[in-house]
């Protein structure tokens with residue numbers, strides 16, 4: 001085994017005025033956390049590595065929200081519902097989206113225009129008084145006993161130290177939690193299911209008015225299903241692709257002539273290695289061209305498609321998750337378990353993509369997705385507060401992709417809609433913690449649930465508890 005050489009150095013760096021809350025990462029989870037905390041009166045800094053909010057939904061061109069209903073009723077409330085309402089008013093959804101999409105369709109993804117989402121989230125953050133620090137990364141931490149005292153930011157100005165009373169890790173990769181010494185699970189070849197990454201892209205010149213698509217979303221579904229079942233296997237048999245990948249989510253209609261494309265798995269990518277990420281971006285851009293050509297040659301309405309852009313960031317489905325006070329597991333999911341301390345409920349099949357190009361993996365995916373790991377109409381699983389708390393954490397929470405669940409459940413609740421709800425919960429928890437002195441790992445969860453309900457969250461549990469759910 002080779003050891004990496006090390007070098008120690010000391011620097012004096014400028015110190016910013018302190019905040020109540022620092023949120024690392026401005027994706028769905030971090031934006032909701034920061035906005036909701038600021039609305040509750042916290043002086044909040046939101047640190048984001050790119051130049052916009054929205055994370056995968058904007059920078060990553062993953063332009064569709066995972067389901068927001070259980071096929072009978074809307075499951076999302078609070079911040080996420082407010083976001084949907086605002087997007088509806090501002091015509092930010094794909095043109096085929098109808099109200100039924102939002103509240104009465106089982107497993108219905110909701111396509112949107114990423115540029116609209118960016119601006120709406122900017123408005124929410126600015127109006128709430130969140131201080132935005134784009135092009136900045138959290139790169140180090142300083143602890144004071146078992147509390148996080150401050151973070152070191154890196155940006156064009158150099159390094160800065162920022163102190164706060166509370167911190168949220170919404171980096172997707174649990175970057176802040178790992179720096180703070182929280183126990184984490186690195187999801188690389190250590191389990192039977194390692195979700196591959198995908199570099200998504202933006203396409204123009206799409207003929208959604210081709211008769212094959214009919215006049216509404218059902219026509220689009222029909223072509224999508226035919227593409228997966230018939231046209232993609234045909235192209236594989238014709239030797240069109242570099243890798244024989246039988247599964248791709250495909251295109252989202254986000255405008256009358258535009259689409260985003262979620263296609264091309266980059267297998268065995270290590271999202272915590274910059275070398276692997278770099279190689280993955282190069283390969284992902286090649287794959288995007290292959291899928292463009294496939295659509296042009298095989299799929300109705302696509303002859304004039306143009307690749308306008310690939311995303312500037314890799315679409316990472318899973319990397320590092322915290323070991324939380326509780327881990328939400330597949331049996332909880334299949335039993336549609338409800339928790340006294342749940343901060344959201346959700347319904348989306350476990351969407352753990354095939355981990356390689358084998359037929360067996362594709363069949364495993366289909367069996368899970370359409371079989372026992374699909375909660376069905378009217379079902380939902382609770383997302384307990386305790387999966388957002390690194391074990392023993394005093395003033396640190398996580399939200400979004402890096403929460404504590406097993407690989408299968410993660411494949412469900414990593415969705416953007418769930419991430420926004422987790423973000424609202426931890427922003428609210430941070431405010432409660434600061435005002436009461438309760439640490440993250442011993443927060444009064446009854447009070448938290450009551451506050452979230454007052455803020456519009458849909459939390460149908462009948463029994464509440466002052467104590468969080470623990471393993």
Ligand SMILES: Cc1cc2nc3c(=O)[nH]c(=O)nc-3n(C[C@H](O)[C@H](O)[C@H](O)COP(=O)(O)OP(=O)(O)OC[C@H]3O[C@@H](n4cnc5c(N)ncnc54)[C@H](O)[C@@H]3O)c2cc1C
Pocket residue numbers: 024025026027028029030047048049050054055056057059062064065066067109136137138139170171172173175176197198199200262314315316317399400401402414415416417419
């Ligand atoms: C290819 C693909 C397709 C998907 N399809 C769907 C779908 O159809 N529907 C759906 O709902 N979900 C989908 N998902 C899942 C979903 O997009 C993510 O799980 C979700 O965005 C997670 O939200 P998040 O806020 O935790 O993380 P992210 O959206 O990843 O946001 C994290 C943010 O943190 C920033 N950041 C990272 N490190 C640092 C740091 N050290 N300092 C400061 N900032 C940092 C990043 O720049 C980023 O903006 C998909 C994911 C992928 C990859």
